[in-house]
Amino acid sequence: MAQEQIHRHNIGTLLRHVHLGGSVSRATLAERMGLNRSTIMALTSELGAAGLVREAPPTDTRRAGRPSLLVRARPDWAYVLAFDVAVDRLVAARVGLGGALLDRREAVRPRAGADLEHVVDVLAQFGRQLYEAAPPDSVCVGIGASYCGMIRPGDGMVRFGPDMGWVDQAFGAELSRRLGLGIPVRVGNEAHLGALAEQQRGAGIGFQNLLYLHGDVGVGGGIIVGGKLLDGDGGYGCELGHMVVNPYGGRPCGCGSHGCLEAEVGERALLDAAGRPADLWGRDALRAVVDDADRGDELAREALRRIGDWLGIGVANLINLFNPGMVIFGGMLRDVYPGAAPQVRHRIATNVLPVARERVRLSTSALGDDSTLVGAAELGFADLMADPLATLARTTAHA
């Protein structure tokens, strides 16, 4: 590892601490990064000169000794554009350094028949509006997008978007071209980004190993292993929705197989189990089943128990594999989980080896329906965190 690399690593790490932590004292930064205070001071000065952070005296001066200056992200200058292509909506937002959501646009998306042209049209228009409404001296340092499908990491190609029937659509490149800001659009799978968002700003803070299960029509997954998103060789890992749990006699799955986890616990499985008509679908229909169960409707309760048993088998398998500290239920599973929790816990007790379940916790997502959007914003910030000064030089050159 050479000097230049180390400097880049250190300055990026410091910016990440401040970006995620709000305001952090120089002393805390020195401790967390294992560096002495003069090095921290030098790095902070560089980031300050670049306009990314500011220093301020601490407000709490009760402690004895010379107070350590607080380092804060400057939220009103450097920002990212974040996009979310979900099964039922299209969202765009402007998010400042430090994570504040500064501005936002949203449209309902028809469930079927959304082609690349239409999706990019809506998002690019939102994006231009957000860009033009930003303060004149501010700078867009990155763009991130969340998509409900399998994404090639390098260029944001949608390899497979089952919900819209997309195969090999150049979503990232096309959105970047239409925005015309000269900044590449980084695209990630919605469940991957939801996992990162929950780990950085939600229910998973402090956990190095966590599972995030994201329900929409199907079930996606984001898995953090040793602090990093599991991506695999091509970036296509974490497909826990297609774990076969019911190979003989299981429900047909959208992937062409049978008995996948998402076929047994997805939206359609729950609505069918609750005796709802086949032409009823969507988040509201699903919430109605959960509400009915809460009111004591036996068919709705039994539907949640049944879904809970399959969900529990899937989660138990994943805990055996990943020995995580935390399992987070997001998307529509946030609605489903509370009523299904007894079955999930029973399966964990039955199927997970005792030492692997000693400390695991289960939770619904803390960021709610914004987990994927927050994840997209963090993806937009990734270049800045990896190399703050070079990224800033590149993006301000385009402004």
Place this chain on the structure above:
Amino acid sequence: MAQEQIHRHNIGTLLRHVHLGGSVSRATLAERMGLNRSTIMALTSELGAAGLVREAPPTDTRRAGRPSLLVRARPDWAYVLAFDVAVDRLVAARVGLGGALLDRREAVRPRAGADLEHVVDVLAQFGRQLYEAAPPDSVCVGIGASYCGMIRPGDGMVRFGPDMGWVDQAFGAELSRRLGLGIPVRVGNEAHLGALAEQQRGAGIGFQNLLYLHGDVGVGGGIIVGGKLLDGDGGYGCELGHMVVNPYGGRPCGCGSHGCLEAEVGERALLDAAGRPADLWGRDALRAVVDDADRGDELAREALRRIGDWLGIGVANLINLFNPGMVIFGGMLRDVYPGAAPQVRHRIATNVLPVARERVRLSTSALGDDSTLVGAAELGFADLMADPLATLARTTAHA
């Protein structure tokens, strides 16, 4: 990251390249590590002065220009002791820096009823013999052990050894005490170590994401994610043998549940499917089924097909989760896989999403029955690779 950390990282990385690569030229080291040649020369000198490496002119001098000196591990001086507690045998070996197996002892282990006392007795006696037979000026720099159960990484406590009925047995500490060399015994799960060994010296060289399935009585797993062993919060991850694939009506599993992968594809499942009597067990019985299938015996063939279908479901689920470049079958699965491969490949084609199986390869283990022993040796070398000079100072002080 501070200067001292960086030096430790660089010198350890250089030693690892030489340890795993045999002999590596200074030029290659500079390229692989992203350092200039004068830094490489300085690091090599330090390792040379410590007695760990030697430099030699290349034998191949056909290329133009000044030839780059080759750096080699000195194999006859620093070594580790490696132990393997497998279901059917106890093995001990002395392994030199660079990976050469220098000396070896082995005993048959009775399948049941082996208590901590007995196992440690045999291994400590082997270990002392190997130590005393080593050249007088050589130095033992670490001790690693492989065990067929769930291990607490910090102290080598066997949390759960299903095959011997061990729960919370202080195997690592006890073996270290009985060896009396003042060196802690690092203990790892056999399938975890098999995975690392195959990645470092076997069928998985060059793969950053790989699955290793290790069959003995049951089925264990070692999973490499982004170049590192997946360990999870407590070190108890990778338990793919207890992935439930047949939840309703599945075979009973040793863990108390039903329909686990190891219940459907383990030794007993295969022997039952092939109509063998219940009192027949072990590797030879299993190989007899494979041989019968090779000779055209229809019942044996059908047994392999049946095991292959369940194995394929498990492997397909894992490929969807991990998007690996390589899947390796080790232990008794090395014998079973060839006859089960058509079913495994069929399940992968049916159940894995196309983009996640684009480049995956399948192989039997290259290190054979020594994969776990080689992994134990590498675990023994881990401290030396992490901090060569400090580890050497500590271990030679005891010699």
